[in-house]
Amino acid sequence: MISNSPKRRRVAIVGGGVAGSLAAIALAKLPQIESIAVFDRVGAFGRGLAYSAKSPWHRINVPAYKMGGVGAEDTEGFADWLAATGQSDWRDYSDSFVPRWVYGDYIAAQLSKIAASGRAIMHTDVIKHIERTQSDYQLTSGQCWTFDIVFLCLGNPSPSPFPGIESTPRSITDVWATGALDPIRSHDRVLVIGTGATAVDVVIDLHRRGLQQPITMISRRGLLPLIDAPAQTDPAPLEHWSEPTARGIFATLLEDTRHKMAAGIPWQTSVDTFRLQIARLWTDASRTERERFSRHLRAIWLVHRHRLAPDVAQSLDKLQSERSLDVLAGRIVSAKARPAGYNVTIHRRGGTAMQMTADWILNCTGPEERYDRIENPLVQSMLASGIARRGNNGLGLDVDDTCRIVDRSGTVQTGLYAIGHATRGAFWEVTAATNIRQQILNVVDMLKTTSS
Ligand SMILES: Cc1cc2nc3c(=O)[nH]c(=O)nc-3n(C[C@H](O)[C@H](O)[C@H](O)COP(=O)(O)OP(=O)(O)OC[C@H]3O[C@@H](n4cnc5c(N)ncnc54)[C@H](O)[C@@H]3O)c2cc1C
Known part of the structure; x- marks a missing residue:
């Protein structure tokens, strides 16, 4: 049969x-x-x-x-x-x-x-x-x-090697590799590239391991993830926007969020409900609009989207106020190897150049x-x-x-x-x-x- x-x-x-x-x-x-x-x-x-x-x-x-x-x-x-x-x-x-x-x-x-x-x-x-x-x-x-x-x-x-940095053992590309941070000593100067969730994890990690020197973090805009808040129900999730472009959608989201905040609803709630629409918006968008989002809005979106536990945000504030953490907006122009570290040239957002030495450079720019x-x-x-x-x-x-x-x-x-x-x-x-x-x-x- x-x-x-x-x-x-x-x-x-x-x-x-x-x-x-x-x-x-x-x-x-x-x-x-x-x-x-x-x-x-x-x-x-x-x-x-x-x-x-x-x-x-x-x-x-x-x-x-x-x-x-x-x-x-x-x-x-x-x-x-x-x-x-x-x-x-x-x-x-x-x-x-x-x-x-x-x-x-x-x-x-x-x-x-x-x-x-x-x-x-x-x-x-x-x-x-x-x-x-x-x-x-x-x-x-x-x-x-x-x-x-x-x-x-x-x-x-893992992230790809960061452009402009001469490759030496003092530049760590995969911070999640087992024991990656172990060679860093308490008196070393560390430059962290990236200011997102991974970078924050690494800064807290280094601090808890007893790093004595101030840590420098750098990203194009120098924005750290924002603080989380308990969820509330969004009474009117945003579903329509006047202009279906990346900028138009964000302008509508901003306006909607402001109205809701005036009514006592935290901005985090608006962001979380809007997030449910992202996959559809991304799929429907043109290649050009996706590129515009990636170039102009991505960094701002990410700090609202991937947030920090309140006590972690407070730890970062404390490190900054004690001058144990410096967060820069800018880009690395070059990082030339010197014995046990780097001479780094940075172009700060707004125009000024600055030099720093770092014993270690950690690439926390996120997955490739x-x-x-x-x-x-x-x-x-x-x-x-x-x-x-x-x-x-x-x-x-x-x-x-x-x-x-x-x-x-x-x-x-x-x-x-x-x-x-x-x-x-x-x-x-x-x-x-x-x-x-x-x-x-x-x-x-x-x-x-x-x-x-
Ligand atoms: C540091 C960090 C913190 C995060 N925190 C959160 C969080 O708090 N909340 C949240 O929702 N999300 C978080 N995320 C997002 C995270 O991406 C997801 O939650 C989830 O862990 C991803 O799971 P995954 O299985 O896709 O990837 P992974 O956990 O990376 O697993 C992929 C596995 O595939 C294996 N693999 C790859 N290629 C091969 C191959 N060719 N053959 C055999 N095996 C292979 C790898 O060894 C690995 O074990 C975080 C991400 C990171 C990196």
């Missing part, structure tokens, strides 16, 4: 961080999935880069209740888990921005349930190549594997977004073979609106998905755990009704 039941699918997930783990957990519920193999090059299952952090001052950048759960049904999953495991005794709002490893514990615990049930198998291995055959995908590490569906959950690539420049062997091999191409405005990898990879000829690759940072060019707002989870749930919903 010939069976009419659809073929059960073998799934590979490349990347075992939060994206890969959430994908495995969601896929494990589908009866049409035969097996799930999760590959991670460093074995960081459930944690990935962000939640492998070990210091208590490396905190999640939103209060715990905003991190959500693992699926559509458990919207307060993380907060509930914290309560169930006796970890939610928060004295004030700042305490709810728990250490990142705690969120890693939560995701790793959920993942280990499906691993223990045999539904998913973890492999500490680097996938270097992927090839499409007529009926499936072949993945190559040291060995060859065959799957029907592949999820690429590759995470945030142009995937033709990243070192991941899998991505390089995919771009070279043409199974993938660069995304909109050169960012990430090209995907369609359901996260399926688009190849060099413009053909959608059925069964081959990218999740998270790699989809930046298509959706822009793709880094937070909540955005990643939504992407996965959309794909998994689709898989319930289709074969791949």
